[in-house]
Amino acid sequence: MSRRSVLPAAAGIGLAALLMSGCTPATTSSSEQDGRLRYLIEEQEDPEFLSTIEAHIDDFEEENPGITVEVEAMPFDTMRTVLQTQLQAGDAPDVFNWGSGPSFAGALAEAGLLYDLTDAYEEYDWPIYEFAKERVTVDGKLIGIPGDLETIGIYYNKQIFEDLGIDEPQNLGDLEAAAATILEAGIIPFAVSDQEGWQAGHLLSMTLSSKVGSEGIAALVEGEESWTSPDVLESLSLWKEWQDAGYLPEFPTSISYDSGAALYYSGEAAMLPTGSWFIPEVAANTEFESGYIPFPSEDGRGIFTAGLGSGPLVAANTDNAEAALTFVDFMVSEEHGRWAIENLGTIPPYPVDTEGVEALPLLKQVIEDTATFASGDADLGTNIDVVASDAFNQAMYDGFQGIFTGQQTPEDVAAALEAAARS
Amino acid sequence: MRTSTTPPVTRRAQARLGLALVVPLVLIIAVFFLFPLGNALYYSLLDYNGVNPTPPFVGLANYVELATDPALLPALANNILWIVVGTAAPMLIGFALALLMWRVRRGSTFYRIALFLPYILPTVAVGVVWGWIYDPIRGWLNAALRGIGLGGLATGWLGNPDTALYAVLATAVWTATGFVFVVLLSSLQNVDSELLDAARMDGANGAQRVWYVVLPQIMPVFLMILTLTLVGGFSVFDIIFVMTGGGPANATEVLGTYAYSSAFQLNRISYGTALALVISVLAIPFAVALNRLQRRLSLQGMGT
Missing domain, CATH: 3.40.190.10 (Periplasmic binding protein-like II)
Known part of the structure; x- marks a missing residue:
């Protein structure tokens, strides 16, 4: 947990x-x-x-x-x-x-x-x-x-990627193509879990951060921009489309955070969307090497969502x-x-400087990546659930479960988010 | 007249004794029932978020909001389903098991323990373990279904809004049945076997003997258990909270979990309190009606 x-x-x-x-x-x-x-x-x-x-x-x-x-x-x-x-x-x-x-x-x-x-x-x-x-x-x-710093991104199984001849995705199109190839090989592309509900905050933060950047999220949180905007709708719909395409496990709302991680550990799923705090667990539970990338945007590698x-x-x-x-x-x-x-x-x-520091290779890599992102002009995304209100978070958690179970459409959820943000 | 013959000294002593006997109970009721009730009523009239030392008084606003809350009716509907199925199923299964075990001697202790065990297990442990059973990937329920060629029925039991409430309910029935079984089994020991023999000689079949001879004799106990299970259905919380948390997307939300999430997840203590009071008010008529029925049956001389 x-x-x-x-x-x-x-x-x-x-x-x-x-x-x-x-x-x-x-x-x-x-x-x-x-x-x-x-x-x-x-x-x-x-x-x-x-x-x-x-x-x-x-x-x-x-x-x-x-x-x-x-x-x-x-x-x-x-x-x-x-x-x-x-x-x-x-x-x-x-x-x-x-x-x-x-x-x-x-x-x-x-x-x-x-x-x-x-x-x-x-x-x-x-x-x-x-x-x-x-x-x-x-x-x-x-x-x-x-x-x-804690970032949110996507872990991927380097072994599976190599076996299937997939390169590290450089944009959203690459990622979707990778998912399709992985699915064809009989492996679940993304080990998305949503039984607890809070995972929704990370899923939305990831897609939205790479789409609109930290300023875009700030505008949404501060009420300058509407949660029913096309950017939010597309970010919500993306997960729905991926579920329909079979890129997610069959019942994300029945899968706990730990079970989702287990799918990734066992190689039944090729990618795991979660945060950098999970690096030690991933390293301890896997035989294969993992990569960790930000959620890509349409035209580039995207940005890591970061919290402190x-x-x-x-x-x-x-x-x-x-x-x-x-x-x-x-x-x-x-x-x-x-x-x-x-x-x-x-x-x-x-x-x-991580030279000579004794740490997990993945952690070192993430630290270096983060330094590149954080010290340069590159942006870091925002983890929505730490800056939004409790009522908003509840609407976000319920909304994703609603989308994954077909009880709500992305439009319904966007409207509920907007209502919760205004209340 | 008796009062005139009792000396005043004795009467005063009796009054003092009476008072001394009653005061502890009155105090207990006042401290543990009336004060909390009054407190809850008071807080339901405020807009308290759990930390504000001077919460504003809002009158009946929480109740007005409750009346128009779109989340309330689905939760209430789930409660009603829970009450009906969650009461009827353990009563029927428990009674059937008790009848089956009535005359069994060999291994009866084993059966009694095995069937009663789920009832005394901690709800949290039960919820967690059944969560594993229902797990869509590693759980044995789906594995068993696939094993016998019914893989088409396999689903994400707790994450599928069409099955989640029933899956939790099945677990609850599993735990409650043992209690009904053990209590009814012991009450069956008091059923007059001569009446049964007489009924048999008169040509009553099994169902008739149960309905006309056995059931009336154990009716008070039966009603007592019915009341307990029924009223428990209104306040159900723990097992749902552990297994689904009211999800997915409120599909298993009942009044109890809704009150909890309002009060402690959204920090709307007052709104949650108002909800909890409504739950209590809903349960009271049922408890009173069943209690009356039970008393009337006892007075009619039914049962033991």
């Missing part, structure tokens, strides 16, 4: 809770000006995660005598309420990892609870990707460090601003980036 399914719902509650807590910013911080920092992070499923990160922080402390960092970890849901109460009580950690989206860090910033990092960005010259920087900019101020995880933020009322900034600087360092790739399998939001 992906944690993505939890995120949108949690975001809504978190936003409101944090806005409330933001009404009364406290004036004192827990630790005095003595170089002692409290750093709060989200607990991970991996039981070794905490000791790994503590060892990493020991390195930081060695390099920076006089600063000690006390790590606290708690589950995501608990963290939301604890942050809220601690911020209210003036007992917040100096640095904490929290989502960098508008409903997370954005809400805190609006309540005046975050340390303005605009000057620090200039002073330390942090090499964060421009698109990621934009997502932590609120009212012209840089309010945090973006979290790890939780990144370090500094509390506005920290007594250890200097130490906190030194620590944040460490979290944006080449050293930290290489460590994160090796130990956490995550993609830093800034360029990292």
Whole structure:
């Protein structure tokens, strides 16, 4: 299961809770000006995660005598309420990892609870990707460090492609031709699953991002463009057409995320549309080599849809601003980036030279691809479900299930999306 | 008159005792029933999103919206289907099994345990395992169908809007039948065998003996189980939530899952509360009517 399914719902509650807590910013911080920092992070499923990160922080402390960092970890849901109460009580950690989206860090910033990092960005010259920087900019101020990058694209089985004489698709036409060839060979082209429903957000984000770019999606989300526009309709219809053509498993709505992945692992399906967070799983469960490409557009390779995880933020009322900034600087360092790739399998939001880094080849390739996309003029798409409302997401999830089961047409779904966006 | 002969001291003591006996129950009802009910009523009149400390008062707006909500009727229709099939099927199957097992001695413990087991398994576990059975690719249901040449019937059971509700319902019937079976089987032990013998000598066939002799004698128990299964049908939630989450695209949505998704997925706590209250109100008349029927039958001397 992906944690993505939890995120949108949690975001809504978190936003409101944090806005409330933001009404009364406290004036004192827990630790005095003595170089002692409290750093709060989200607990991970991996039981070794905490000791790994503590060892990493020991390195930081060695390099920076006089600063000690006390790590606290708690589950995501608990963290939301604890942050809220601690911020209210003036007992917040100096640095904490929290989502960098508008409903997370954005809400805190609006309540005046975050340390303005605009000057620090200039002073330390942090090499964060421009698109990621934009997502932590609120009212012209840089309010945090973006979290790890997560992209959504298509994994493909290189073995099957090679056996069938298919090259890596360079545009949508190539991809469709590949799907037709794969289907002819008796293999399911795309391991699309939609039992849980949230996969719809990724499917639509992918096709729409490559069609209209991040600005096009922003226009849709902000209501400047209608969800009944031809671009959205075509993006919805595409999945319907592919289902009718037999490119998807027979009953996508009966297939869970894990079952869909299993189809890809076993070679029963040749491609798997999902995100970069799945690289370790794909590598661990397959004998063959996988490629990972963005969803192509009509005239080109298309763009990766990208989201950001939780990144370090500094509390506005920290007594250890200097130490906190030194620590944040460490979290944006080449050293930290290489460590994160090796130990956490995550993609830093800034360029990292992966030469000599011990990581899965696919992860390295994705990091390099991402760097090309993110640092150049190329665009990165938007994962719709993290920027849209709960009601909209529900309409999107129901809509795709409706399309896949023939209960709704793409036109019905587009109208429902538009209605949900306006409500 | 009795009251005039009782000394006032005794009467006061009796009143105190009565009060002392009643107060705990009244408190329990007040704390665990009346207060939550009042609270729910209050929240259903607000527009509460779960976090806002001062939610606006909206009066009956939630109920007005409910009345015009296009998603409500399909959910209610699913509930009714669930209530009818989900009550009738376990009652019939459970009763039939109980009759079959009535006179069986050898292996009866085994059958009783085997049939009762599904009822005591955690619903979540049942839902997950049946989800695997229904899986279109790896599930054994489709595999079995293909194996016996009925591959044309194979489908994505839980993802096909035409079959999803029935597939979940079949699982629910599987779990509920064991309960009906065990309770009815034990009540059958109280059926007067002399009456049965008499009926047999009078030439009553099997069906007639069941209908005219057995059923009337176990009627109160039968009605009690009927009430439990029926009322449970209104509040069904867990198994649907686990197996389909109300999907695909609301095809298996019932009032319970709809209330949940309104309250906790869309953060409309008040709307979900209003829905939950409507569910309760719908279930009350059935519970009361069946209870009355049961009492009347007992007073008529039917049953044991």
